[in-house]
Structure formats: structure tokens, C-alpha cells
Amino acid sequence: MLFLATGSSFNSVLSAKLYIEEIANVHIDIEEPYNFNEYGKVPNDVDMIVAVSQRGTSTSTINAVKKAKYSDKPVIVLTSIMDSPITKLVDNSLDMGCGIETVGYSTKGVSATILSLMIMGIDLAVESGHVSRDIANREMEKLEEIVNKIPDIILKTKAFYQNHKMQFDGASRISPLGYGPNVGTVREAETKFTETVRVPTQGLEIEAYMHGPIFELHKNYMVIFTEIENSGPYDRSRKLNDFVSQHCHNVYTITNGSSNNEDILGLHIDVDELMSPLALVVPYQVLSYLICEGNGVDLSIPVYSDFKEVMGSKVTW
Numbered sequence: 001m002l003f004l005a006t007g008s009s010f011n012s013v014l015s016a017k018l019y020i021e022e023i024a025n026v027h028i029d030i031e032e033p034y035n036f037n038e039y040g041k042v043p044n045d046v047d048m049i050v051a052v053s054q055r056g057t058s059t060s061t062i063n064a065v066k067k068a069k070y071s072d073k074p075v076i077v078l079t080s081i082m083d084s085p086i087t088k089l090v091d092n093s094l095d096m097g098c099g100i101e102t103v104g105y106s107t108k109g110v111s112a113t114i115l116s117l118m119i120m121g122i123d124l125a126v127e128s129g130h131v132s133r134d135i136a137n138r139e140m141e142k143l144e145e146i147v148n149k150i151p152d153i154i155l156k157t158k159a160f161y162q163n164h165k166m167q168f169d170g171a172s173r174i175s176p177l178g179y180g181p182n183v184g185t186v187r188e189a190e191t192k193f194t195e196t197v198r199v200p201t202q203g204l205e206i207e208a209y210m211h212g213p214i215f216e217l218h219k220n221y222m223v224i225f226t227e228i229e230n231s232g233p234y235d236r237s238r239k240l241n242d243f244v245s246q247h248c249h250n251v252y253t254i255t256n257g258s259s260n261n262e263d264i265l266g267l268h269i270d271v272d273e274l275m276s277p278l279a280l281v282v283p284y285q286v287l288s289y290l291i292c293e294g295n296g297v298d299l300s301i302p303v304y305s306d307f308k309e310v311m312g313s314k315v316t317w
């Protein structure tokens with residue numbers, strides 16, 4: 001499958017990619033739509049192209065759908081606005097069901113995109129005979145359990161922020177780090193912090209961080225690890241965490257596990273690693289909001305009011 005998505009939608013596909021690949025036994029490529037338009041080709045072995053655009057107005061994703069339609073592959077759209085411009089280009093659009101994102105910065109849309117994609121993966125797995133209906137039902141229950149935990153995750157994140165308010169509000173550079181499916185989570189942390197908090201942020205996979213970016217580490221910067229207990233790379237992430245902590249005063253961890261360490265936000269949830277971005281993205285969203293509030297960032301005032309018009313990055317309708 002080839003996915004076309006940008007910004008938070010790209011990050012959401014990246015967050016769900018490993019789960020879909022595992023449950024439905026498919027391979028997924030994700031392309032930035034602009035790059036696809038300028039340089040891309042649809043590989044012969046692609047069976048389906050899925051364009052993801054929450055609001056359905058991103059110019060590059062719309063143009064990518066136009067180009068994708070020249071291939072002989074089916075093209076579908078996943079969006080939250082079922083009469084948005086992108087939906088006019090295809091016969092089949094799927095509603096991610098979250099409605100209009102009133103805050104302007106993709107938040108519930110990210111959770112809805114990740115959840116919709118995981119449900120699509122389960123449906124695909126059943127339809128292709130890769131898993132039984134019983135297994136699919138159990139997977140759906142697991143997703144529901146995560147969604148039900150979101151209010152508690154929000155509360156825990158708020159308490160964690162209050163304990164470290166000075167550090168979060170004063171952060172001058174943030175490096176959210178993760179691995180596996182949570183590379184999508186930390187990419188979204190990067191998008192959310194830069195869009196809203198507006199401090200330099202780079203979300204990276206732990207091993208990629210070791211190959212260059214770590215050398216910018218300063219004792220006053222902030223590093224946030226994103227960890228799933230008992231996952232394959234967990235020990236390696238802890239080891240890097242220990243190393244980084246020797247050189248930086250503000251090192252925190254967001255984990256599904258529990259901890260008495262005040263620098264660890266333990267969500268205390270039982271979650272499959274491949275589903276975990278659905279839960280672990282929430283603390284980053286809440287922290288973005290709280291830091292904005294703490295720093296007096298008024299999100300209703302656009303930073304560059306003429307940007308979209310000058311660059312044509314969104315279509316108006």
C-alpha cells in the first residue's frame with residue numbers, strides 16, 4: 001500500500017504503519033505528497049493508494065491524488081470532512097469520524113487518524129483471511145481499552161506537567177525520542193511543539209539520535225524518551241537515557257509502565273507496543289497545550305497570517 005500524507009497526517013500514518021503491516025500482513029510505504037508529485041512513481045507492486053488529509057484541503061495531498069489517479073491503482077481518501085475538496089477527486093472516501101477540529105492544530109484528528117487506520121488494518125486482515133473474526137474482535141476491544149484510558153492519561157500528564165512546570169515552560173530546545181511505532185509519536189511531538197509551543201523541537205528515533213543529533217545536546221536542553229516496557233529496544237533506550245542524563249538536566253520519560261521516579265510519566269497501562277502510539281501521543285498533545293498556556297501563547301493568533309495565501313499550501317473552498 002502507498003500512503004500519501006503530510007504534517008500530522010504523515011505522522012499518524014507512521015504511528016499506525018507497523019500495526020497495519022503486522023495485523024494485515026501488508027507492506028506500507030509513506031510518501032510526502034509534494035515529493036511524490038515532483039519525483040515519485042507508483043511502484044508496480046502497490047495494490048492500493050490511500051491519501052490521508054484530515055481537513056481535505058492540503059494542496060500537495062490533493063495534487064498527489066490527481067497524480068495517483070493516472071496509475072491503474074485504486075485511490076481512496078481518509079478524511080474528517082466528507083465534502084472537502086480532496087473527496088471530490090475519488091469515488092471512495094472514508095470518514096475518520098472526528099468532525100471539525102476546532103482548535104486549529106490537529107489533535108483529536110491525529111488520534112482519530114491513528115485509530116481509523118488501525119481499524120482499517122483489522123478489517124483488511126479479516127477480509128484477506130489473515131486473521132479470524134475472533135482475533136479481530138479482540139483487537140477491536142484492545143483499541144477500545146486504550147481509548148477509554150485517554151481521560152486518565154490526560155489527568156496523569158497534567159499532574160506531571162505541574163511537577164515540572166518551570167522546566168517545561170522554560171525549555172529552549174526539545175528532543176522527543178522514540179523507537180518502533182513511537183517514531184510516529186515523536187514526529188508528531190515535533191510537529192505539535194513546533195506548531196504551538198514554537199520552540200525548536202526534533203523528534204527522532206533513538207538510534208538516529210545517536211548518529212549526529214546527540215552532539216548538539218546541551219545541559220539546559222530537554223530530552224523526552226518514549227518507551228514501552230519489555231519491547232525489544234527498551235534496554236537500549238534506557239541505556240541512552242542514562243547516558244543523556246549525565247549531560248542534560250532535563251531528561252524525562254513517557255512510558256506505558258509505572259514508576260515512582262518523578263521524572264518518569266508512567267501511564268500505567270497494559271498496551272501492545274504496536275498499538276501504543278494511540279496512547280502515547282496524548283501526553284505530547286496535552287503538554288503542548290499546557291506549555292502554551294504556561295507561556296501565554298495565544299493559539300488563536302496565527303504566526304504568519306499571510307503564509308497560506310503566499311505559499312498556496314491549502315486550498316480554500
Ligand SMILES: O=P(O)(O)OC[C@H]1O[C@](O)(CO)[C@@H](O)[C@@H]1O
Nearest residue numbers: 006007008009053054055056058
Ligand atoms: O491532514 P491535513 O488536513 O492534510 O493537514 C496536514 C497538515 O497541515 C497543517 O494543517 C498545516 O501544515 C498541519 O497542521 C497538518 O498537520
